[in-house]
Amino acid sequence: MQQEKKFDFNQTIGFILIAILFGVFYYLNKPSEEEIEKQKKELVQKQEQAKKQEQLNKTASQKLFEEVDTTQAKDVEVSNDKIKVKFSPKGAQISDVQIIGYDAYNVKKDGHKDPLHLIQEGSNTFNLSFKSKQGAVINVSDLIFVPQVQKNANNTIVTFTANAQNSQIQYIYTIGDSYGIDFEVKTQGLSNITSDSKVDLAWNMNGFSTEKGKDQEKYWSHTYFQFKGNKDIEYELFGADEWKEEDAISWVANKQQFFATVLSNEEGFKDTNGGSVNSDKQDLVHSKYYHLNSKLDLKNSEINTKFTWDFIPLDYKMLKSYNDKGFQNLIDFGWGILGWLNKLFFLNVFKWLASVGIAYGWVIFLMTIVVKLILSPIMYKQNRQSALMKVIRPELNEINEKYKDSKDAMKKQQETMAIYRNAGINPLAGCLPALLQIPIFYALFRFFPNLIDLRGVPFWFVDDLTAFDDLIKLPEWVPFLNGHLSIFALLYIVAMTIYFKVSGSMDNFQMPQQEGMPNMQFMKYMMYIMPLFFFVFLNNYASGLSWYYLVSNTINIFIVLYIKKYMINETKIHEIIKANKAKPKKQGKFASRMQDMMKQAQEMQEQQKGKKK
Template structure:
């Protein structure tokens, strides 16, 4: 690589480092907060004991004694209903729904709405790092009833207290729990939760509303809180905005909604789109609303984790709402998140209906709170695997994800699995890549006869194209063959990019010095800036690969070809600037791919015999035209005329000779040959001297 390109590459690296410095203040603040958090970690056991003690006290207050019949509830003898005293405050969270000693989840319920205030994901073989689903505003699965305009229903008008839910069934270590709330006039809302062995991250839920009043109860619509999501801590990334991972999504199972015009932008509704995910940075409104004719599920998720709510019976006339949350303004979150840091929450509303006196109405859902693990989501069915958001290259991402996880099960390490997967992909593409390398080599060796064709038909472009196509066919060369490997590699690379960026199983996965394959490899910190070794190794392998790749730059190469060659030489630096900030899993794939390409190029070049041109090529390059019988010309003059591309019969004017010489010698100007290898430069210089000798001879 020449000095000019090297200096440009170094300049780009300096620019990237400058941008890192400009953005470094935020990262330094995050580092200071992590230190403060670690300093307070020693206080956590005492805090946990206090929370557990409060939870135990709360449980004693809320669970009625089934043996004595006494408890916090009062029995209304005349109507036979349970009427707890009203409460206006939320009590400490209560743990529940435990599946064995090594459970994947720790679930904490709240008396506010009978919902879930927090879910803790424990470390497992698939989830290396623990994680907390925190619902600081409305609890997950919090329930409310509203009319079609979103206003309060009769239940709220009858002084229904959302903080009056109490546990009526289920113990702390039970896999089943029931909460109840009874209004002042005997409307009972029963919320039942249970879990099934083997369904590690799935919670089953049923809400039943019973009307013990004398009048019908009109509950037009029910709204369930899907949950909320906060951004996951990560190292600074120049290109990847963390807000793009925070989104509200759904799966539309119904037909288009005929509202106004048929497009989503005009009607404000999503028409005919099956799955859609709205990022927080795409919200035009702090609380956008999306209406569907029928829905399978709705979700709220961040980069690695998702909350999905799926009604067992697919509802119609659905409304999905998103909401932007200012995390810094929430009590208990102000130290964890900077000012302006946003989170997201979502809710799911659909018709519920009227309930007559003495009647009940129920709804049943499945609630997933766990990692964005393709295998698990696929097992759930109902297209919940689309929460992975693989995009238009899902047809690449899905099989590669399944293959990667299969290799991990065999090898036990995701780093090794990525290397083996890359080798398998490269072997599958080996024949096509080898053919491309041979084609590029042929094109390079056929530059001279191709240039002769261009000179011969330079005044007739149509004839030139015909002869060039004929020439390619005779030589068995496809000028586009060199593009196919890159065209095939790009969907694979982009499919891997979308697959690896949200694969929760890579979070915390270690390989060599890499502590987290979902993050930058972070060998060390320069102050508060991450020093990543793997991208530097990647760019070295790519530079070596570029040097081994034929550029097809002969002395007669066009200006466009030279510009393209310079752009190709700059590609390693662009890849370094781009991949430096992305996950080490992606950089590992590209590095191994480069190494395999180097090996393949060397093997293919050594295995190929020198290419012999056909008679047609030799004729075009070497065979002079026949002379008239009455034309007498010395062999030396014929040679000089051929060197300048002049006709071999008739007299020549000085103007013809000068124009021919000027056109030919321009190809070997020092500015055009300085990027060539030394051997090619010497050859070009010899040709230039030959042209000068012919010019001087013919002008005499």
């Protein structure tokens, strides 16, 4: 007999005492108003000192470097058929990058479309800094450069130059016909300015929010990097990330959901730390704030380093042939078998079906049918197993009634296993098909939110298959639903519930309770609650996934009904079990060992009972 859980008064008192102790500790250690005021003043003083130091550094830079005629210091714009780039003379920065052929989502605009900028209005800062011989910090991003533009048949070369007394700093950008920009930093006579042997590198970027699903966008946006001489990439998923590495890193990517800004260094970044922080919920302009810090070694007291900037859409097929740096691995298709399923199966099936030229929503529909055809043998085995279990249920109920006492648990288990064995049923056989489907189920969670082909693609009442559908609006105060109801998610839950009914999934929870097994009544309740959890999740997820699961469950309903009506006949099942019972049973080694172990356990149990008497 299971004992009822009773109210534990002592445990409750313990929790109350712990709470009181925490409260007393907090009160005793709470800073006084004088201490809080002192901390505020110290913070203000530090901020003022930082501003003064920044101004001193700028003044020192202006004294060291030649003053530039403002008519010579102009913005430079360069474009090809993939990107449009603007360079600023201040700090020789890349000040604007637009990806041609893609739009950014803007909820406030009619049509919800804007040109897609990865960098705009000073959101990107690349800075090299070092100390002058007088002790001032020189930030190259504060200097004013003079640009010079050269064009040839294949490339446009933009050279920015800042001159000091007997020294020079140059930033050289080369733009061809790809998403990449070669970037070279060269100096002459730097030893006249500094005695440092290293230069600090700092890259800061505010990632613009370009997608409809803001929460999803933040979830998939992170910094990624690759160690030099290694094709694997490193990253930390879930929320903000922070990392520090001493080994050389060949490239660092500020990844957003469907785009990435990548900075590569030919020699490798050393003594590097980086990461990203989520923007505030109220900030609809940005999704992430990225940062990178590293050091560059001076060679013969000069900087002579080659970088590459890449502003890339995360298209797996395109990136595989883009270069040999492994940028295609920035797409979060999953690790292990999940990644292989998405890259080798789902992506190829999707591309093959899309080549017909039909709408992507119908491509997903056809892709679901292909998957269902492949899994149909597994579904047949599942339903056959369910039918067999249904037939022997009366016998199992009899055993359960016969051995109600917990002392007879071993006998009940032995006779239950004997019924399974005589009927030719393997109770674990129903688990294997379900296990085979789990990787497919979870692989699709990675596939749809990361497939750039679906980005911004409408289908029926959905305006973007990689974001939620929000035709039904709700007040913002409704918890968990983010102000909308997804129709596809709702219909999927309805289809899931119907499938549970017609497939007999609920019948499995009417089986007799076995010793040591989970409470079937509780599991039945969970089967009703589970759709609610799925709905809350899918309501804010990619509508393409909800559409896939809706189609999948609808097909499942018809497959199950067909199997039950035409392929599995209960009379035939009885005949199969009867024939199995008549056959002589060959007990395998494993079954024999299990039976011996159960007998030994039963004997030990009886011996212990005798000792107690």
